[in-house]
Every structure is written in structure tokens, then in C-alpha cells.
Amino acid sequence: MKLHLFPLLFSGLSLITAVQCAAIGEKVLSVDSEYRYSLEGLDKVLQDDVRFVWSSLEQRLGTQGLKKAIQDYETSVCPISSSFPIDIKSDSDSVETISLESLPEYQLRLHTKKRSNPLSLGVDTVKQYTGYFDINDDDKHLFYWFFESRNDPATDPVILWLNGGPGCSSVTGCLFELGPASLNGTTLTPIHNPYSWNNNASVIFLEQPVGVGYSYSTRSSVSSTKVAAKDVFAFLELFFTKFVQFSNNDFHIAGESYAGHYIPNIASEILDHKNKSFELTSILIGNGITDPLIQYGWYGPMACNASLSGYKQILSDSDCMKIDDMYSRCKRLISACYRTLSAVTCLPANLYCERILEPFEETGLNVYDIRGPCETQDGNCYLGMDYIDKYMNLPEVKEALGAEVDIYSGCDDEVFRQFILTGDETKPFQQYVAQVLDAGLPVLIYAGDKDYICNWLGNLAWTEVLEWKESASYQKAEFKNWYTEIEGLPAGEIKTNGHLTFARVYDAGHMVPHDQPEAALDMVNRWITGDISYNR
Numbered sequence: 001m002k003l004h005l006f007p008l009l010f011s012g013l014s015l016i017t018a019v020q021c022a023a024i025g026e027k028v029l030s031v032d033s034e035y036r037y038s039l040e041g042l043d044k045v046l047q048d049d050v051r052f053v054w055s056s057l058e059q060r061l062g063t064q065g066l067k068k069a070i071q072d073y074e075t076s077v078c079p080i081s082s083s084f085p086i087d088i089k090s091d092s093d094s095v096e097t098i099s100l101e102s103l104p105e106y107q108l109r110l111h112t113k114k115r116s117n118p119l120s121l122g123v124d125t126v127k128q129y130t131g132y133f134d135i136n137d138d139d140k141h142l143f144y145w146f147f148e149s150r151n152d153p154a155t156d157p158v159i160l161w162l163n164g165g166p167g168c169s170s171v172t173g174c175l176f177e178l179g180p181a182s183l184n185g186t187t188l189t190p191i192h193n194p195y196s197w198n199n200n201a202s203v204i205f206l207e208q209p210v211g212v213g214y215s216y217s218t219r220s221s222v223s224s225t226k227v228a229a230k231d232v233f234a235f236l237e238l239f240f241t242k243f244v245q246f247s248n249n250d251f252h253i254a255g256e257s258y259a260g261h262y263i264p265n266i267a268s269e270i271l272d273h274k275n276k277s278f279e280l281t282s283i284l285i286g287n288g289i290t291d292p293l294i295q296y297g298w299y300g301p302m303a304c305n306a307s308l309s310g311y312k313q314i315l316s317d318s319d320c321m322k323i324d325d326m327y328s329r330c331k332r333l334i335s336a337c338y339r340t341l342s343a344v345t346c347l348p349a350n351l352y353c354e355r356i357l358e359p360f361e362e363t364g365l366n367v368y369d370i371r372g373p374c375e376t377q378d379g380n381c382y383l384g385m386d387y388i389d390k391y392m393n394l395p396e397v398k399e400a401l402g403a404e405v406d407i408y409s410g411c412d413d414e415v416f417r418q419f420i421l422t423g424d425e426t427k428p429f430q431q432y433v434a435q436v437l438d439a440g441l442p443v444l445i446y447a448g449d450k451d452y453i454c455n456w457l458g459n460l461a462w463t464e465v466l467e468w469k470e471s472a473s474y475q476k477a478e479f480k481n482w483y484t485e486i487e488g489l490p491a492g493e494i495k496t497n498g499h500l501t502f503a504r505v506y507d508a509g510h511m512v513p514h515d516q517p518e519a520a521l522d523m524v525n526r527w528i529t530g531d532i533s534y535n536r
Contacts, residue, residue: 085141085216085404095131098242105137108238116402118145123190124180126150126198130401132215133206133235140222141404142235143207143214145171146243147180147198157201157250157281157528160236162208164257164288166225166424167415169213169408170205173255175388178513178520179205183387188394195517197254200525202246204239208232208262211415213392214403223418225429229265233273240278250281252528257454257510260288261424264432271439283436284444284527287454287510291430292353293334294465295458299356300324302370302455309457310449314370319359326356337426346423353426360452367453369509384514385410434468437499442532444501446523448508448515449492456504460495463502473497479504482534484522491519494534501532 094115098108110131118128126148133142149156161178163170175183178197181190197203207213208231209222222228240247253263263283270280289295301308304320315323333349340346360367366374366381374381391397392408419425437443445463447456464475474497482494482503492505503523508515526534 085218085406096242098238100238100241103234103237105135106234106238107134107136108132108235108242109134110242111402117400121190121397121400122181123175124150124196124198126180127153132402132404133231133238135210135231135234138217139219140210140217140231141215142210142231143401143403144235144239145174145205145401146239147203147205149198149200149202150196151200153202154245155249157252158204158246159197159201159524159528160204160206160232160251160253161197162206162253162255162259162262164255164259164262165212165411165416166209166258166261166419167212167413168258168411169207169388169392170255171207171213171388171392172385172410173513174205175391176382176384176514177511178517178524179203182384183391185383185387188387188391193517195513195521197513197521197524199521201252201528202249206232206235208235209415211412213408213410213412214398214401214405216405221415221418223422224424225261225265225419225427228262229269232262232266233269236270237277244277247278250528251278252282252284253280254284254286254524256286256288256512258289258425260285260290260454261427261429263288264290264429264436267436267441268432271435280436280441282442282444282527282532283433284446284524286512287447287451287456288445288459289425289454290433290445290459291428291462291466292349292426293331293338293428294462295454296330296334296353296356297327298455298458298461299360299452300327302452302457303360309455311370314363314365315359323356323359326352330356334426337423338428341427343421343423346426347421349426350420350423357453365452366509368511369448369450369515370452371450371509380411382514430462430466434466437468437470440499442499442501442527444503444523444527444532446503446505446512448505448510448512450508450515451510453510460502460504463500466500468500470497470499474500480534482523484519485526486522487518489518491516491522496533498533501527501534503534 094112096110096112098110108131110129116130118130124147128148129146131144133144161170161173163172173179175181179193180196180198181193184191207215209228210217211221222231253266255263263285267280267283270276300320300323303314306313330353333352337346337349357367364373366372368381375383376386389408389410433443445459447459449456477495477497479493479495481490482492483489484491490506492503495502505512505516505519513520
């Protein structure tokens with residue numbers, strides 16, 4: 001799930017709070033009379049665009065208010081996370097610790113039955129494990145929940161699943177989308193999912209970055225995808241050291257939304273390490289945000305052009321013109337971000353470009369599924385996600401999973417703000433996808449065609465302009481119909497050259513496995529068994 005920017009950040013009060021609480025340790029701007037104008041290297045039009053955004057913030061906060069916000073941002077004066085650690089008394093019988101000389105600052109802890117018993121929850125009957133990945137020097141602790149395959153764990157692939165946000169728990173994937181069970185909203189008991197992705201693969205759900213879900217730190221934070229990627233690589237190296245029986249199995253990284261940032265950078269980090277205990281087989285990104293420069297340009301067509309979107313026109317003609325006008329400046333701002341990769345340009349780009357979403361949000365429709373309104377008032381739009389928060393905060397669940405925090409939060413606002421305030425969201429990550437493809441590894445980009453916030457038109461568009469060594473053959477490839485193998489039902493359309501594959505999933509929103517579980521399972525099972533062109 002990709003979170004909304006403005007409800008969390010763009011009002012005067014919430015901006016100051018966000019800046020004060022962003023324990024990031026990176027200067028965005030120098031606090032002097034020219035703090036908005038440190039824009040050497042940009043042409044006059046781009047300088048004017050960046051000044052426009054900072055001036056808009058100054059009008060909301062006042063000059064002194066904005067300067068104070070920047071000063072507080074630099075000194076990081078607030079707590080890191082809303083989840084605080086519980087004092088856990090453990091011994092060698094309750095936890096197994098894995099470490100490597102090559103990664104001295106990291107360790108993996110695996111809970112034993114004396115410490116936790118996830119099997120007792122009835123989420124699945126397969127072998128499953130929970131624990132924490134520790135970054136000791138920074139006092140960071142990431143929670144993971146691992147389910148073995150329902151089929152043949154010894155030979156089936158391993159999938160790492162990541163949700164987005166930034167700041168949303170991957171347990172959302174586990175208990176709402178592709179995992180072994182969903183939850184009964186009344187009894188908060190598990191409901192078996194026959195379409196779970198662990199039908200034919202072992203699946204790791206990792207709660208990252210720190211501060212998400214059961215993950216926590218008392219003094220550190222993560223505010224960029226680059227740092228998160230380094231942590232995830234270390235986690236995987238330790239994971240496959242412990243579970244060495246899976247280290248030669250195919251290994252895929254999958255996720256959605258802001259994982260369109262995470263996954264390419266993690267894959268690049270893996271490829272950059274020549275000596276490792278595992279190999280990457282492929283990556284899969286669903287309704288991701290990967291190339292913001294291209295993707296922001298498709299909010300207008302998705303809401304206004306029925307012949308392109310495959311749905312009806314949602315906005316009025318005047319709102320459609322407004323979006324087109326805003327994208328002109330948005331495009332210039334993101335172009336400046338791409339050139340500098342600096343928060344001084346990337347943060348203004350994010351603040352301004354997110355305003356393109358405002359006309360759609362004013363309709364009251366669900367940005368994650370254009371076919372109807374939100375089910376909740378908190379912006380998540382799905383009652384089932386509220387059930388997860390309640391379930392993961394049950395004392396018996398925290399005990400069974402070995403939680404080390406007092407509060408579980410499905411999406412953490414502080415983590416979100418920390419990423420936004422470094423300008424991470426509007427930075428480019430498609431170049432890492434090109435690196436993966438050029439390394440000879442297949443990539444699947446899939447998108448539910450009823451999502452708005454990371455819509456299928458924008459995702460298709462960036463794949464078609466991506467530069468890599470076989471991009472020409474992908475650009476020439478035509479769409480073909482995709483039917484599920486078991487039922488033979490029309491699931492969507494596929495465009496592929498045998499290396500890069502784009503899948504449009506019919507009648508699915510932002511969370512494809514939730515909306516079209518059978519099609520999603522068909523898609524992933526065929527992919528992990530080598531049918532990357534969906535020819536069968």
C-alpha cells in the first residue's frame with residue numbers, strides 16, 4: 001500500500017510535527033536567508049519551480065515557522081517509533097542466534113518453541129518460524145515470519161514478500177492478500193486461504209524498514225530505500241546461512257506499492273555482492289511506484305480517458321485539465337530530483353506532485369480501487385486491515401509470535417514521514433530494474449487495472465521507455481490474452497519478450513492477491529516454475 005502524503009504531512013501543524021520527529025540525521029537545507037535558493041546547477045525554470053513549492057510552505061507556516069521546522073528536522077528532537085520494546089528475558093533455550101564474521105554488525109535470532117509457537121495460532125499447518133533480525137550498532141530489530149511450502153519445501157522456491165507504504169507491515173500481505181489465512185472480523189480467528197502463495201513456495205514476510213509492525217529501535221531509524229536495501233541483503237545472507245537447506249532453491253523477491261522502490265534497490269544490492277550464500281532468481285513488483293517521473297503523468301489518463309484506462313471517466317473535464325496543467329510543473333520538479341538526487345529538490349517535487357491526486361480524492365472514491373468508496377476513515381480503506389491491527393495486538397498472538405513491542409501498527413506514520421522528508425519517493429529506481437534485466441534475470445511487473453494510486457497505465461508506460469540491452473524487443477512485443485490454467489478464466493493481458501514481462505490483471509485494485517486470488521496464484525505459480533512468457 002502506498003500511503004497518502006497530504007493527510008499525514010502537508011498541513012502546517014503536521015509538517016512541523018513530521019519534521020521534528022524525523023530522526024534522519026541529514027541536512028535538507030541550510031538555515032539562512034537563502035535556504036530556498038541553494039539550487040546551483042538547475043536552470044531558471046526549475047529553480048522557480050522549487051522556489052514555488054518552498055514559498056507555498058512558507059506561506060502556510062510563516063518564515064520563522066519554516067526555519068524552525070528545518071532546524072528541528074536537522075536536530076531530530078522526537079521519538080523514533082510509536083512502538084516501544086518490551087523487556088524480554090530470554091536464554092539460550094528460547095532463541096537461536098546466527099551470526100557471520102563477514103557481517104559483524106548483524107545477527108539473526110530464531111525463536112524456539114520455548115519462546116514462541118506460531119503454529120498454535122492456526123494460520124497454517126506447515127512448519128513456520130518467527131524471530132528478529134538485529135542491526136546491533138544501530139539497535140534496529142526487524143521482525144520476520146517464515147512459512148514453509150505446503151507442497152515440497154525441499155525443492156520449492158523461496159519468496160521474500162515486502163509490502164510498501166513506506167512504513168506498512170508485510171503482515172498485511174500475510175493476513176490480507178497472499179498469505180496462508182485471512183481473518184474473521186468478528187472473532188479475529190484465521191480463515192484458511194486456498195490461494196496462498198505458499199501452496200508451491202516457502203514465503204518470508206519481513207517487516208521492514210525498522211519501526212514497522214513488530215519491528216523496532218530505541219535510537220535509530222531508516223529514512224531511505226538505499227539504507228533499507230543494505231539491511232535486507234544482510235538479513236537474507238543470515239537467513240540462508242541458518243536455513244541452508246533452502247539456499248540452492250530458486251529465490252524470488254516480490255512485493256507491491258512502495259516495494260517498487262525497495263525491490264529494485266535490494267536486487268541491485270544482491271547483485272553487487274559476488275560472494276553470498278544464495279542467488280537471486282527473479283523479481284516481481286505489483287502496482288509499484290518505480291519511475292515517478294513517468295507514473296505521475298498517467299493519473300490524468302487513468303481518471304479521464306476511458307478508452308485508455310478501460311474504465312469510465314471519473315473526473316470532470318475541468319478537473320482533468322487541472323491535472324494536466326499540474327503535471328507540467330510536476331514533471332520539471334521530478335526531472336530536477338532525478339538530476340540532483342537531493343532532498344532540496346526531491347522533497348518539493350513530492351509535495352507538489354502529490355497534489356495531482358487531490359481531484360480524485362475529493363470524489364470520495366478509493367484510490368486503491370476506483371470502483372467504490374473507502375470502507376474506513378483512516379485512509380487505509382479496507383476493514384480487513386483494521387482486523388489485522390486488532391489481531392496482531394492480541395496478547396496471545398504477540399506471545400505466540402514472540403513480539404518484542406507493546407504496540408503493533410500496520411502502517412507507521414513516522415516511518416512514512418522519515419522517507420518523505422529525504423525526498424525518497426520521487427527518486428528514480430527503474431535503473432536498478434535495468435541492472436537486473438541486464439544481468440539476465442527475469443522481471444515481472446504486474447498491475448491490477450482498477451488501482452489509481454499506482455495505476456496500470458503508469459506502470460506499463462515506464463516499462464516501455466526503460467533502457468536496457470533488450471528493450472527494443474520488449475517495446476515491439478504485443479499484448480496477448482492470459483487465461484488461468486486451472487479454470488481457463490480470462491485473467492488479464494501479458495506483454496513480454498521473455499525477459500521483461502508486464503501483466504495487466506483484470507478487475508483488481510492495488511492489492512491484486514486480495515481482489516483476484518485465483519488469478520494471482522496462477523500468475524505467481526507459472527512464473528516461479530519458469531513459464532515467464534505465460535505460453536502454456
